[in-house]
Amino acid sequence: MTIDRRKLIVLGTAGAAAALHPPFLRAAAAQSGSSVSGGELPAREASWYKKLDEGRVECELCPQGCKVADMERGMCGNRENRGGTYYTLVHSLACSIHTDPVEKKPLFHVLPGEKAFSFATAGCNVECKFCQNWEISQFRPEQVQAYNLPPDKLVAAALRNGARLTAATYGEPVVFWEYVRDVAIAANAAGVKPTVVTNGFIQEKPLREVLPLLSAIKVDLKSFRDEFYQQQVRGKLEPVLKSLQVIKEIGVWLEVVVLLVPTLNDSAAEVSDLCAWVRAKLGPDVPVHFTRFHPTYRLTDLPPTPVQSLERAWKIGHDAGLNYVYLGNVPGHPGENTTCPGCGGILIRRVGFQVLSNRLVNGSCPDCHRSIPGVWS
Amino acid sequence: MRKLTRRELALMLGAGALTGTAHGRLWGRSVQPGVVGLAEARAVLGTPLGPETARLAMAGALAASVGAESGASAAATLFSPKDVVGIKVNCLAGRVLSPRVELVEALVDLIAEAGVDRGRIIVFERSNRELQRAGFTIRESGPSYLCVGINNDYDREPSTSGAIGSCFARMVSTTCSALVSFGVVKDHDLAGVSAGMKNWYGVIHNPNKYHQNGCDPYITDVARHPYIRNKLRLTILDGVNAQCHGGPAFRQGGIFELGMVAASTDPVAADLWAWREIESERAKRGLPTLEAAGRPVRFLATAAKQGLGVDNPEKLLLVSA
Numbered sequence: 245m246t247i248d249r250r251k252l253i254v255l256g257t258a259g260a261a262a263a264l265h266p267p268f269l270r271a272a273a274a275q276s277g278s279s280v281s282g283g284e285l286p287a288r289e290a291s292w293y294k295k296l297d298e299g300r301v302e303c304e305l306c307p308q309g310c311k312v313a314d315m316e317r318g319m320c321g322n323r324e325n326r327g328g329t330y331y332t333l334v335h336s337l338a339c340s341i342h343t344d345p346v347e348k349k350p351l352f353h354v355l356p357g358e359k360a361f362s363f364a365t366a367g368c369n370v371e372c373k374f375c376q377n378w379e380i381s382q383f384r385p386e387q388v389q390a391y392n393l394p395p396d397k398l399v400a401a402a403l404r405n406g407a408r409l410t411a412a413t414y415g416e417p418v419v420f421w422e423y424v425r426d427v428a429i430a431a432n433a434a435g436v437k438p439t440v441v442t443n444g445f446i447q448e449k450p451l452r453e454v455l456p457l458l459s460a461i462k463v464d465l466k467s468f469r470d471e472f473y474q475q476q477v478r479g480k481l482e483p484v485l486k487s488l489q490v491i492k493e494i495g496v497w498l499e500v501v502v503l504l505v506p507t508l509n510d511s512a513a514e515v516s517d518l519c520a521w522v523r524a525k526l527g528p529d530v531p532v533h534f535t536r537f538h539p540t541y542r543l544t545d546l547p548p549t550p551v552q553s554l555e556r557a558w559k560i561g562h563d564a565g566l567n568y569v570y571l572g573n574v575p576g577h578p579g580e581n582t583t584c585p586g587c588g589g590i591l592i593r594r595v596g597f598q599v600l601s602n603r604l605v606n607g608s609c610p611d612c613h614r615s616i617p618g619v620w621s
Numbered sequence: 622m623r624k625l626t627r628r629e630l631a632l633m634l635g636a637g638a639l640t641g642t643a644h645g646r647l648w649g650r651s652v653q654p655g656v657v658g659l660a661e662a663r664a665v666l667g668t669p670l671g672p673e674t675a676r677l678a679m680a681g682a683l684a685a686s687v688g689a690e691s692g693a694s695a696a697a698t699l700f701s702p703k704d705v706v707g708i709k710v711n712c713l714a715g716r717v718l719s720p721r722v723e724l725v726e727a728l729v730d731l732i733a734e735a736g737v738d739r740g741r742i743i744v745f746e747r748s749n750r751e752l753q754r755a756g757f758t759i760r761e762s763g764p765s766y767l768c769v770g771i772n773n774d775y776d777r778e779p780s781t782s783g784a785i786g787s788c789f790a791r792m793v794s795t796t797c798s799a800l801v802s803f804g805v806v807k808d809h810d811l812a813g814v815s816a817g818m819k820n821w822y823g824v825i826h827n828p829n830k831y832h833q834n835g836c837d838p839y840i841t842d843v844a845r846h847p848y849i850r851n852k853l854r855l856t857i858l859d860g861v862n863a864q865c866h867g868g869p870a871f872r873q874g875g876i877f878e879l880g881m882v883a884a885s886t887d888p889v890a891a892d893l894w895a896w897r898e899i900e901s902e903r904a905k906r907g908l909p910t911l912e913a914a915g916r917p918v919r920f921l922a923t924a925a926k927q928g929l930g931v932d933n934p935e936k937l938l939l940v941s942a
Contacts, residue, residue: 298867300810310832313810315713315870321829371830373786378779382827386748387773478830542779542786 285385286392287331290323291422292450299328306369306418306446307483320419321384322367334365335423338398339380339390340414343405347597349413349441350533350572351499352582353618354460356592357599360439361402364414365423366390369445370479372466373542374505381415382541395423395430402436409459413441421450428457437619444487445479451490460497460619463488467502467509468518476508476543485521492526497619499531501572504549504557506537515557519564528567529617534558534579535572554579586614622897622937627681630656630940631688652886653938655931657894658685660942662724663880666862667716670723679727681942682857682884688940696735699854699886700799706732706854707797708744711804711820712755718871719755720803720859724882728803728857729766744768745792747823775826783842787825793848800852802888806860806879806895808868812836813911813918815869816895817856817888818844837919844888845927856891858883863895865902877902889921889930893937896921 292305299314303323310318312325322334346360366388368381375381380388393401402410410431412424417440428438437459444463455461463484467473470481491498500522504510515534522532534557536549554571558579561569571579575596582592589611593600603610607620625633634653660681664670670678680692689695700706708728712719725744733739740762746752749759749770760768775788776795793800802817809815811832819836821843822828831839843849860883866875879898885891896918900910911918925932 299870299872311810313868313870314872316810316832317829319829319832321827371786371827382779382830384826384829387775387826542781 285333286335286337287324287326287333288335288422290330290332291425292447293330295328299325301325301328301330303330304447305421305450307480308369309447317384318369320367320369320416322365322419332420332422333385334367334390334420335426336392336394337365337385337390338363338393339366339385339388340364341391341393341401343402343407344411345597345599346409346411346439347594347599349411349439349462350501350535350570350597351439351460351462351497352531352533352570352592352594353499353568353616353620354439354497355408355437355619355621356602356604358409359405359407360409360411360413361398361405361407361436362411362413363393363398363427364412364417365420366415367419368416369419370416370443370477372477374476374503374537374539375541376538377414378541395426398427399430399434399436402431403434407436409437409439411439411441417442418446421446421454425454425457428454432457443479444484444491446483446487448486448490451487452494455491455494455496458496460499461491462499462501463491464501464503465518468514468521469509472509476505485525489525492530497617498526499533500526501533501535502557503535503537504553505543506546506549506553508546510549510553510557512556512560515560516564519561519566523565528565530566531568531570532561532566533570533572534561536574538573551577582616584609584612584614584616587612591616622934622939625938625940627658627685627688627940627942630685630938631690634688652930653687654887655890655933655936656686656885656887656938656940657890658682658687658884658940658942659894660685660882661880662861662882663878664861666876666878670721670861672723672727675721675723675727676730678882678942679724679857679884680731682882683728683731683855685940685942686855686884686886692731693734696731700732700735700737702736702738704737704799705741705743705797706737706799706801707792708742708801708803709793709820709823710744710746710752710755710757711815711823712746712751712757713869714805714807714864714871715754716756718805718807718862718864718876720805720857721861722756724857724859724861725757725803726766728801733766739764739766742766743792743797745771747771771824780846782846783838785825785831785839785842785846787827787843789826789846789848790824793824793852798852799854800849801855801857802853803857803859806858806863806883806898808864808866808875808899808911809836809916810868811916812840812920813916814892814896814899816858816892817885818892818920818924821849824849835917835919838923840920841924841927841929844924844929850929853888854886856883856885856888858891858895860895860898863898863902865899865906866908887930889924889932890937892921893932893934894939897934897937
């Protein structure tokens with residue numbers, strides 16, 4: 245038998261989940277009619293769009309604002325106009341499911357060491373040339389193996405797997421925002437904390453409607469230059485900055501990740517501008533993670549980010565007055581640890597996605613008693 | 622734009638009269654830049670052409686496109702018995718506005734008569750479902766010809782062409798050595814026109830990513846990828862019934878009886894012809910031009926700049942069967 249890489253990845257995540265939690269996958273398959281692939285996709289009317297003339301629609305979910313003719317799809321590839329009504333084709337159609345440590349998201353100030361039941365559907369509203377998950381994010385739902393996993397069953401699976409969190413992640417949750425919303429409602433009802441890992445490229449209305457349901461959100465700020473967004477991401481910077489400010493205003497726990505790509509967004513000037521903006525607009529207590537790029541997808545002609553670049557960004561962040569600056573994709577680096585801004589002591593020691601020790605006491609430093617912001621219980 | 626008969630074109634080609642201006646080579650193969658062969662074929666929307674009418678129209682347009690004596694001899698100049706010929710049909714709009722099965726089968730017959738084994742001729746679209754909706758019968762084997770969907774069989778890695786980065790269907794990257802775009806003549810709400818070139822969006826895994834800016838330069842970037850550029854032999858447009866407004870899906874109010882089948886070795890010229898016919902019908906109906914309607918046809922100029930064909934209306938040669 246031969247399979248391609250995309251199938252291997254999907255099977256790999258499913259296989260890993262099966263190995264760890266065989267009851268879940270068997271149960272999910274039995275309860276849901278097993279996998280969905282190739283045939284007619286289940287469709288549910290989208291929540292954020294308006295009807296235009298002549299059977300066209302305008303999507304009001306993300307800033308792409310796609311105007312979509314009958315029988316066509318938006319840029320995300322998973323929303324389709326059928327006779328003047330716009331449908332999401334991925335509600336409850338998870339193509340990747342896995343139980344991860346919450347540190348993998350990364351969310352470093354949210355229930356350290358706990359499991360996050362993570363899920364994704366096909367599709368994305370941008371096209372990052374360095375996408376790490378392009379095998380699902382850059383494909384349409386009929387092109388990937390997927391499981392019918394309604395919100396209540398997803399949350400039940402999370403509980404069976406000992407996960408205290410759900411995480412909409414891997415692909416881009418904005419493009420399955422209705423599913424995110426409904427999973428969050430089910431999760432909250434069951435005492436599970438719903439989280440989202442997103443590019444933040446979303447219109448304000450749908451963001452405001454779903455944010456109050458979430459316990460935490462991680463936003464990828466891919467650069468602090470609009471040119472980078474246009475050329476490498478096919479998005480725009482300004483709407484992402486707006487989203488970050490809305491999240492801060494609503495008060496949902498927020499962490500920011502910046503993937504540093506050598507020569508494209510890792511200059512000291514850009515990192516400095518970014519950190520100054522975070523400090524001024526979001527405050528000093530929002531964690532900022534600088535993570536290491538590895539060549540992939542359409543950006544294979546650049547080397548991995550030098551550790552020196554990451555360490556320079558780390559220093560710039562601290563110098564800008566940010567209290568929680570982390571480094572990612574460099575397992576074992578001290579930049580993975582949480583230190584107390586008050587006394588400098590190490591509070592949470594990590595290696596990769598593993599928490600080695602957690603000295604927080606009721607969310608505070610045990611030495612100087614400074615309160616450390618986050619979701620600790 | 623000039624109008625010629627097939628015989629006049631043949632005489633001009635024989636005399637070398639078009640050398641340097643129209644007749645030439647593109648991407649290493651013989652083409653007739655700017656030449657579009659046309660044949661009449663009339664039928665009421667939703668009713669089939671008779672097999673004989675379909676055969677006459679297809680053979681006539683094909684012969685006219687290269688100045689050959691017959692459809693089969695025209696096919697013989699374009700295809701080798703060693704070829705595996707892929708015919709990409711555009712079935713997005715369902716049965717009433719997809720390439721007519723009888724025209725596609727007439728083309729298959731002509732290619733077979735040129736010496737290509739029928740088992741090496743593949744009619745394909747994105748999925749079996751779309752083919753079936755358009756009236757095609759799935760044939761994974763058998764003596765007549767093959768008819769199958771791509772069905773998610775794409776290259777494992779994306780490849781880049783200009784602004785696009787896509788996994789191409791293995792049907793075009795690997796299986797086929799010669800390609801035909803078999804489209805329809807219709808309006809497109811973003812690109813302006815969806816005929817032969819836009820049809821190639823159906824061989825990449827992520828066409829939804831490339832609809833901004835009137836699909837420009839993306840249509841060109843797909844068409845100039847070596848998988849297409851080096852294998853494309855022919856563009857056929859089913860213009861028996863066309864649509865001047867409301868595309869790319871079928872909309873009854875936009876349909877008109879154009880009554881033509883077009884064939885061209887120049888993909889840009891074929892789409893230029895389609896564009897002109899759509900604009901002409903829109904003018905008759907008092908509709909604004911595509912540009913005034915907010916969907917200018919930008920991609921043809923880009924394609925011409927990339928050397929894919931002729932977008933200058935003055936160099937368009939319409940050759941009747």
